[in-house]
């Protein structure tokens with residue numbers, strides 16, 4: 001089902017808020033737990049999601065030295081989450097250490113590398129971060145580094161997903177935040193596309209938060225996105 005390819009982030013500060021969001025949207029099968037909720041409330045939400053038989057994307061975006069990354073990945077594996085993120089810019093050794101730490105069994109989380117955050121534009125990449133490559137080329141290089149290092153996939157903007165799909169192949173998972181239906185606000189996202197365009201361009205999964213969770217009627221927003229995606233076929 002196309003709706004199983006939409007991941008909704010639980011970007012809220014408390015467990016009560018998270019549970020209220022889960023209760024409001026029982027149709028959602030895949031939830032993302034990120035820094036705000038995890039730092040604020042710890043691991044309890046992971047058990048709640050498991051009890052409700054939901055898939056879990058643990059988005060802690062590790063960025064550290066290889067030894068620390070490996071330990072963090074081993075610790076995260078214990079929660080039986082489906083996806084886990086780390087920054088490609090942690091470097092080849094750290095990415096390889098992460099892949100080795102989670103192992104090859106069926107219960108390991110799929111490791112996804114952040115390429116270039118969807119809140120950045122090409123000007124910031126060049127002038128603030130001093131990256132001399134064009135943004136799409138840099139995102140592609142980060143994805144290739146992740147693939148060569150043994151990761152399962154990458155997180156990228158929908159604006160780069162077609163190129164990453166072409167070069168990285170069909171068995172490399174591509175997860176796209178920065179997704180905005182035509183009727184929603186971009187907010188702090190800089191490189192956005194609509195859900196239909198992102199799926200057509202080759203995304204496996206879409207991360208869509210505020211257009212659903214901050215909508216006046218989240219269920220209606222969710223259904224509208226699902227209907228729009230169903231039309232893609």
Ligand SMILES: O=C(O)c1cc(=O)[nH]c(=O)n1[C@@H]1O[C@H](COP(=O)(O)O)[C@@H](O)[C@H]1O
Pocket residue numbers: 009011032034059085114116117118119155156177178179187189207208209210211
């Ligand atoms: O790793 C992520 O999920 C992520 C990577 C990225 O480049 N951009 C990005 O927005 N995200 C996450 O995707 C979600 C997007 O939420 P909305 O902007 O509300 O749709 C947030 O939870 C972000 O932390």
